[in-house]
Amino acid sequence: MTKNRMTALAYGWGTIFTMMILSSLILALILKFTSMTETTLQWATLILGLLILFIGGFISGAKGNEKGWMLGIFTGLGFSLIVLLFQYLGFQEGMGMTQLFYHGGYILMALLGGMIGVNVGGKST
Template sequence: MGSAILYGTGTILVIAIAASFIFALLLRFTSLEESSINLAVTIISFLALFIGGFMSGGKGKEKGLVLGGFTGLIFSLGVFLFQYLGYDSLFSIKQLIYHGCFILTCMMGGILGVNISGGKTS
């Protein structure tokens, strides 16, 4: 179960790093402004967490709700620690709502991942 959660969390991080790199290049070399890509960043964030939960559920092959939930929780905890230790600030109410939705999205991905992978075979 632990390896499935780490696999899903790693998938989320890889997607997030790739998306950040692409958005950074777009912001640097085009006339786009940060405010014009907020929706795209939010959509990519939710997709990354859904895919991470899906990978976690597919790897674990059972208990997709739990695997997805822990995967989303580990991601949110990592973001919280980075923000708290790096910037000395807690989550705002808006961020709490976002991360709650991130965890729910990851749980849905985990459920779907288990169901598509075929579940545990005895």
């Protein structure tokens, strides 16, 4: 991988984790100060996660300027790997089948974002 692609991945991952932390804070505050239950927020967290991974893949693709599909896949895989490491090392739990489907969707959204990001970001001269 070239330095340009690694920089693009770093931007994508940084965007994803920043947005995840902010959205987690907002959702926690909503859960605390409203009458919403955790089950009500389950769909919101899934949709937010998919949207955030799309944005992260988009930024990776736009920064990388080429091979958006590859940047998107690596952005999604890197996110899933970090989540797996936190879960396994922190809680001694592996990924269940439901989580594998979720992370498959996350990777696909990052891939789609990367492909669109390359085409929208344009070529640098």
